[in-house]
Amino acid sequence: MQHLHDLDSVVAFLASARSVLKPGGTLILDVFNPDMAKLCRLPETPYHHKSVVDRNGARLDVRATTGYDAAAQVLRFTLDYLRDGVCVRTKKVSMRCFFPEELPALCRLAGLDVAQRYGDYDRSPFASTSPKQLLLCHPS
Secondary structure, three states, rough: OOOOOOOHHHHHHHHHHHHHHOOOOOOOEEEOOOOOHHHHHOOOEEEEEEEEEOOOEEEEEEEEEEEEEEEEEEEEEEEHHHHHHEEEEEEEEEOOOOOOOHHHHHHHOOOEEEEEOOOOOOOOOOOOOOOOOEEEEOOO
């Protein structure tokens, strides 16, 4: 859902998902909770994002550069995967940010009621510091 950048596409997605839910079905939305400190990073200033292990067991460091377009609510970032300091892969990603009060409103607009809202996969209550926004939705 975060790869849909314009309002019409987001509402069309939610309405389409609602239309195919079986009676008693649940639509689960899983998006990150925007962190203003991360959105305000200086554009094109690389930082260590994380380290991962590839399928061969080798460590890869992931370096990121980001830029946030506040008018479009889109975070654009480039991920460089480094093995021993050498870039072995680059990935460019653009993701729309959904703010905490916006997401339930979009659901309502598409005919969905939010039955539950969590802040992470452990079902912790949603809070401003939660890393995720997990919404369990049913047709209105």
